[in-house]
Amino acid sequence: MPGGSPHPNVLRAAGLDPERWTGCYVNVGLDRLVMMRYGIDDVRLLHSADLRFLTQFA
Numbered sequence: 001m002p003g004g005s006p007h008p009n010v011l012r013a014a015g016l017d018p019e020r021w022t023g024c025y026v027n028v029g030l031d032r033l034v035m036m037r038y039g040i041d042d043v044r045l046l047h048s049a050d051l052r053f054l055t056q057f058a
Contacts, residue, residue, distance in 0.1 A: 003025050005022060005025075
């Protein structure tokens with residue numbers, strides 16, 4: 001689940017002063033949840049459109 005601190009320009013675009021404010025984000029998308037559920041170790045497999053791989057879950 002990649003995440004981190006937003007770039008100061010992102011904070012500026014939101015109208016926040018990056019000298020005063022900071023933040024953190026976490027990316028938990030549906031593909032990451034599926035990876036954890038089925039033990040898939042490479043997200044590229046989900047987006048490969050390889051029917052041999054994808055039909056395992058149908």
